[in-house]
Amino acid sequence: MNLTPEQRELGRRNFLKALAGTPALAALGGAIAWKGPVTGGPVRVGFIGVGTQGRALLGVTGPPFADVRALCDINPTSLQKADEVLATNKQPPARHYAEWQDMLQKEDIEAVVMAPPLWKHAELASGCLEAGKHVLCEKMMAWDAEGCERMRAAAQASNRVLEIGYQRFYSALYQSAYEGIIKAGVLGDIYHSRLAWHRNGNWRRQGEPPSKDYDPSKWGYPTFEHLLNWRLYWKYSQGLFAELASHQLNVANWFFDSKPEAVSASGGVYRFKDGREVYDHVYGTFEYPHGRTAVFSSIESNAFDDYYEMFMGTKGTLIIIREVEALLFEEGNGERSTSVAVSARGEGPAAETTETQPANRPGGPTTAARAEGQVDRRASSRSEVERFCAAVRVGTPIACGPDRAIGSAVACTLANHAIEKKTRLTV
Amino acid sequence: MIQSPAQLSRVQQVSLVLLRTLIGWHFLYEGYFKLLRPAWTRAGAPLAGWTSADYLNAASGPLAWIFRAAAGSSWLPWIDTAVAAALVAVGLLLILGLYTQAACTGALLLLALFYLSAIPTRGLPEPRSEGAYLLVNKNLVEAIAVFVVLAFRTGRIAGLDRLRAHDRNRSAPLRTDEALV
Numbered sequence: 273m274n275l276t277p278e279q280r281e282l283g284r285r286n287f288l289k290a291l292a293g294t295p296a297l298a299a300l301g302g303a304i305a306w307k308g309p310v311t312g313g314p315v316r317v318g319f320i321g322v323g324t325q326g327r328a329l330l331g332v333t334g335p336p337f338a339d340v341r342a343l344c345d346i347n348p349t350s351l352q353k354a355d356e357v358l359a360t361n362k363q364p365p366a367r368h369y370a371e372w373q374d375m376l377q378k379e380d381i382e383a384v385v386m387a388p389p390l391w392k393h394a395e396l397a398s399g400c401l402e403a404g405k406h407v408l409c410e411k412m413m414a415w416d417a418e419g420c421e422r423m424r425a426a427a428q429a430s431n432r433v434l435e436i437g438y439q440r441f442y443s444a445l446y447q448s449a450y451e452g453i454i455k456a457g458v459l460g461d462i463y464h465s466r467l468a469w470h471r472n473g474n475w476r477r478q479g480e481p482p483s484k485d486y487d488p489s490k491w492g493y494p495t496f497e498h499l500l501n502w503r504l505y506w507k508y509s510q511g512l513f514a515e516l517a518s519h520q521l522n523v524a525n526w527f528f529d530s531k532p533e534a535v536s537a538s539g540g541v542y543r544f545k546d547g548r549e550v551y552d553h554v555y556g557t558f559e560y561p562h563g564r565t566a567v568f569s570s571i572e573s574n575a576f577d578d579y580y581e582m583f584m585g586t587k588g589t590l591i592i593i594r595e596v597e598a599l600l601f602e603e604g605n606g607e608r609s610t611s612v613a614v615s616a617r618g619e620g621p622a623a624e625t626t627e628t629q630p631a632n633r634p635g636g637p638t639t640a641a642r643a644e645g646q647v648d649r650r651a652s653s654r655s656e657v658e659r660f661c662a663a664v665r666v667g668t669p670i671a672c673g674p675d676r677a678i679g680s681a682v683a684c685t686l687a688n689h690a691i692e693k694k695t696r697l698t699v
Numbered sequence: 700m701i702q703s704p705a706q707l708s709r710v711q712q713v714s715l716v717l718l719r720t721l722i723g724w725h726f727l728y729e730g731y732f733k734l735l736r737p738a739w740t741r742a743g744a745p746l747a748g749w750t751s752a753d754y755l756n757a758a759s760g761p762l763a764w765i766f767r768a769a770a771g772s773s774w775l776p777w778i779d780t781a782v783a784a785a786l787v788a789v790g791l792l793l794i795l796g797l798y799t800q801a802a803c804t805g806a807l808l809l810l811a812l813f814y815l816s817a818i819p820t821r822g823l824p825e826p827r828s829e830g831a832y833l834l835v836n837k838n839l840v841e842a843i844a845v846f847v848v849l850a851f852r853t854g855r856i857a858g859l860d861r862l863r864a865h866d867r868n869r870s871a872p873l874r875t876d877e878a879l880v
Contacts, residue, residue, distance in 0.1 A: 309741075336745040336748075
């Protein structure tokens with residue numbers, strides 16, 4: 273999203289102005305705080321999958337709401353790096369496991385935070401739920417719709433908390449935008465949303481196996497390269513729609529209060545013909561009830577547009593850029609910049625998530641925007657884990673359970689099918 | 700000279716017992732809340748385990764160095780548990796009116812410690828305090844209230860002490876001026 277500094281400043285001011293008078297979100301939960309405390313210490317947590325994303329979650333998990341007891345990963349190097357995260361946060365070391373069943377059997381844990389490759393979500397999450405553990409599973413919910421349903425059924429049958437890790441639901445910025453702009457009708461009637469996540473880089477990672485004789489084949493990865501770059505192969509991944517679009521589509525579902533009814537899409541491996549299977553360019557059109565449409569694009573060849581969610585209504589336009597900056601423009605006489613706004617200033621993420629780490633992030637002129645008003649993206653992830661633990665311990669509601677997450681997961685997998693079949697598919 | 704319960708009016712007796720009960724509740728819940736932690740609010744906010752370290756480290760006044768030394772000692776976990784348990788015990792006994800005189804003595808000792816750890820000598824708003832105090836603060840006022848409860852032997856007005864005394868009276872009746880109401 274490229275605007276002049278003046279436009280951005282105007283947009284920020286408009287957003288904050290529009291929010292004036294919106295009750296503080298914190299106050300909503302405060303009404304029941306008088307009832308007195310509930311016994312119980314930090315939730316005893318085990319981690320499954322401590323790659324980049326798992327470690328990002330690990331970095332925001334700890335006292336006073338969580339006690340990390342064990343780490344599980346089939347890659348010893350990842351476990352080693354996870355140890356460093358715990359040490360950095362001055363937390364005691366956690367025991368290591370390669371097999372998640374061993375961890376569940378031997379550890380006195382109540383909950384599991386997991387971020388394994390997508391194809392394993394359904395199996396691992398369902399297994400943990402069936403073992404009586406609460407689960408916070410990194411997005412996307414599962415590799416296919418059947419997997420999502422399996423997870424939802426396991427959560428219901430076991431009466432355990434299942435949360436899918438979409439940190440935007442815990443962002444004060446998004447919550448404010450929803451309560452103060454969308455729900456308040458500031459945008460008027462919204463018919464269109466534009467979702468973009470543009471990067472200029474190779475998604476492929478470089479790394480050495482943990483040892484010369486390391487063999488991940490017993491876990492389903494023929495080579496270490498497949499384990500390292502699981503996002504690039506259909507067996508394990510659903511590509512850009514799962515890793516990027518599902519975040520933004522979930523916001524569209526939230527703000528539209530509905531789910532896509534039909535999907536059409538195009539894409540392919542256009543730039544990086546290096547053996548990868550998943551597309552490096554995708555374009556999807558998601559049709560919602562009442563004539564609403566969200567259009568998503570993700571390209572790996574140009575970062576100028578960066579990433580953002582834009583909602584276009586009859587009275588105004590809301591743009592949320594890079595999760596940290598919100599702008600509001602009123603409609604009127606064809607003039608674009610009548611107003612805008614955000615956001616608490618804060619440090620950038622101390623632990624980059626998979627999507628935002630430098631190798632995956634756009635460079636070029638758009639990065640200058642980082643210096644402007646920002647919210648702490650890491651705070652959203654921390655809040656996500658904390659609220660999950662609260663749901664486990666006290667039973668407070670979670671923001672993104674299976675019912676909500678399944679909508680974007682199904683639509684995203686369907687988008688890949690639409691590309692494959694070159695047709696429009698109904699959900 | 701302190702009056703015996705029989706010489707107090709009904710309103711005076713009720714006031715004293717009410718004062719004792721409320722002080723008891725104050726102590727009991729303070730201790731219970733400390734022992735309860737780590738805990739969670741109903742709204743889902745975690746409450747970390749309680750330690751007196753912050754309180755001791757923030758000690759002020761002429762005796763502050765003693766309390767700060769305690770904060771850094773290996774005894775701290777023991778101090779934490781002892782303070783919380785003492786608060787609960789004193790509170791419970793005051794509410795029940797059981798061993799009231801001993802409970803009052805314990806309450807006075809605790810309040811004296813709390814007062815001495817932060818004697819308000821500056822006459823300015825202090826950290827962890829909602830007002831400005833000079834020498835007299837709420838700990839001191841509560842201590843005097845406890846002293847009143849102690850002096851009037853309120854366990855003999857209402858409480859389990861009265862039953863204990865009643866049992867003794869069966870074998871050795873009290874003199875007239877010690878008769879219970």
